[in-house]
Amino acid sequence: MYDVIVIGAGLTGAAAAWSLSQRGRSVLVLEANDLNHNQGSSHGTSRIFRRSISSPKYAALAERAQYLWRKVESQSGQELLTITGSLDFGEVRNPSALFAAATANGVACELLTAEAAQERWPNFRFTTDVMFHADAGTLNPEAAIRALLEVATAQYGAELLTNTRVVGIEELPGRVQVRTVGRTYSTRSVVVAAGPWLPELLPHLFPEVGPVQVSVHEQNVFHFPQLRAEDRWPVFVYKGHAQFFALPSGADGGPSPAIKIGRHDPGREVTPAHRDGVPTAENRELISEFVREHLPGLESEPVAEDTGLYTITRNDDFIMDRIGRITVASPCSGQGAKFMPAVGELLADIVLENAPIDEDFALMSHLQARSGPATVPIG
Numbered sequence: 001m002y003d004v005i006v007i008g009a010g011l012t013g014a015a016a017a018w019s020l021s022q023r024g025r026s027v028l029v030l031e032a033n034d035l036n037h038n039q040g041s042s043h044g045t046s047r048i049f050r051r052s053i054s055s056p057k058y059a060a061l062a063e064r065a066q067y068l069w070r071k072v073e074s075q076s077g078q079e080l081l082t083i084t085g086s087l088d089f090g091e092v093r094n095p096s097a098l099f100a101a102a103t104a105n106g107v108a109c110e111l112l113t114a115e116a117a118q119e120r121w122p123n124f125r126f127t128t129d130v131m132f133h134a135d136a137g138t139l140n141p142e143a144a145i146r147a148l149l150e151v152a153t154a155q156y157g158a159e160l161l162t163n164t165r166v167v168g169i170e171e172l173p174g175r176v177q178v179r180t181v182g183r184t185y186s187t188r189s190v191v192v193a194a195g196p197w198l199p200e201l202l203p204h205l206f207p208e209v210g211p212v213q214v215s216v217h218e219q220n221v222f223h224f225p226q227l228r229a230e231d232r233w234p235v236f237v238y239k240g241h242a243q244f245f246a247l248p249s250g251a252d253g254g255p256s257p258a259i260k261i262g263r264h265d266p267g268r269e270v271t272p273a274h275r276d277g278v279p280t281a282e283n284r285e286l287i288s289e290f291v292r293e294h295l296p297g298l299e300s301e302p303v304a305e306d307t308g309l310y311t312i313t314r315n316d317d318f319i320m321d322r323i324g325r326i327t328v329a330s331p332c333s334g335q336g337a338k339f340m341p342a343v344g345e346l347l348a349d350i351v352l353e354n355a356p357i358d359e360d361f362a363l364m365s366h367l368q369a370r371s372g373p374a375t376v377p378i379g
Helices: 011-022 056-074 095-104 114-120 141-154 195-205 282-293 337-353
Strands: 004-006 027-030 047-049 079-083 086-089 109-111 130-135 136-139 157-162 164-173 176-179 185-192 214-226 237-239 241-246 257-262 304-313 321-322 326-330
Touching: 004 011, 011 141, 011 185, 011 337, 027 141, 027 185, 047 056, 047 241, 056 079, 056 141, 056 304, 086 114, 095 109, 095 130, 095 237, 095 321, 109 114, 109 257, 109 321, 114 130, 130 164, 130 321, 136 237, 141 157, 141 164, 164 241, 185 337, 195 214, 195 304, 214 282, 257 282, 326 337
Parallel strands: 004 027, 004 185, 027 157, 086 237, 185 326
Antiparallel strands: 047 136, 079 136, 086 130, 109 130, 164 176, 176 185, 214 257, 214 304, 237 241, 241 257, 321 326
């Protein structure tokens, strides 16, 4: 019998396995597909890392995560986090309010006029004040998954099975049975880190809880070549007529340096099994027009494009809750990647220490019906 079975080997499942195995527990990770598949929310080579978050809770979690990302790098010998700095601007972004909140949370930032920012970053055209957060950058999620699981398996004895689909979970006295195609495993506890499959699983896992308001949306990203390959670009968030996030593309944009720009406003509501995976012409033109108006340092036509999935909760908070021997983990709403090793710690506390559940992360806090699609704040 295992101490813990983790279902799902995206960033959340990998981080959970990493933290649980280091506490001396026997851990089995079950992944329905190959590692780093593109049917969830963890594929690709670039995500934003930042600590300039208005919420004190999430700012503290990001600070802890930064320390732990460096620990994972040291354990694995892989570079995962690259510091580039970050910019926030736009008519609706309210850089001055974000600056006040971030500095109150102990995060060092600068608030610049559009003119001062223009001098420092000539690849941009700013129309509002700009907040600069120096200690921000990019995270490579595919490398991070490999590193977390390599440490968990090679150094701490966890086991990993890919292409192993779970078809049933049953809680019994003193244990949980996890059925896959062809085999049944016993464990003391289960962590369900199913990403965008969570809305379909929740009614079966916890029918007594009631309908949890979680939806899955297909988001679009586009990669724009840099005019000058040698330029170092910061990550940035723009909020005006739409919400955009951007960061260096990594390998996703092709062999030449490019910037990935995505629309953060909720996209089409889908399920993981029922979506076309094709970015919309509307988003392509909207973001290309933004590039033409605000980013003279980029080509105005994308060289690559992709889709990904946001799992969005009613209140945009994470779900991390335990009922009986089953813990559900959905650090989501388009802001989860940067927090992952700290999320793994929290999950290990919940599973092994029966730690109190943060009321914002509890399933019950996500029950109230929504009047419409959420507008996701960018953390």
